Amino acid sequence: SYELTQPPSVSVSPGQTASITCSGDKLGDKYACWYQQKPGQSPVLVIYQDSKRPSGIPERFSGSNSGNTATLTISGTQAMDEADYYCQAWDSSRGVFGTGTKVTVL
């Protein structure tokens, strides 16, 4: 079955840039989405179709996808961005989530 792998954790200082990777076989041939999940809350879509932001998502969230890796970038990271982040793609009409990355803003 298709798998998406993320680093377990990423640490970033306030105001700096956080990059979260998501690796999967030929992931660049698929569209990737990213979700933010804060403790005790439901996930929120922050990036779709690799690099597009839904309405209401701050511009500091951006994404890219090429080869075997999709990347979520948070520029000018704020304390409120501390959360778990999951990538997601579709493989043969079945949803696949990444393993998840905890972003800590130090």
Next chain:
Amino acid sequence: EVQLVESGGGLVQPGGSLRLSCAASGFTFSSYDMHWVRQATGKGLEWVSAIGTAGDTYYPGSVKGRFTISRENAKNSLYLQMNSLRAGDTAVYYCARGDETTGGFDYWGQGTLVTVSS
């Protein structure tokens, strides 16, 4: 305002069955694919099932043959019938709306907890 409200979770013994429901409002339910996604405590998200607008269904291998997703458009409701439950099925189950435009899940419910234990 789009709302998804899950219900039906609870404690069930291994081998037992449970039916989850998701009440949708604020959008034309029949026009959207719908999904169930689960999350065990302290773990990541796992896609569980999907149903298309035409009633086509999809499952991962981990639940295929045990879980059945269905929808009742007249009642704006989504269901998940879970049979032969195992301890590994213990999780919060979320109902999520699929958006063909984004290819993602654009709205999520608050989740309902399913605990499989003797």
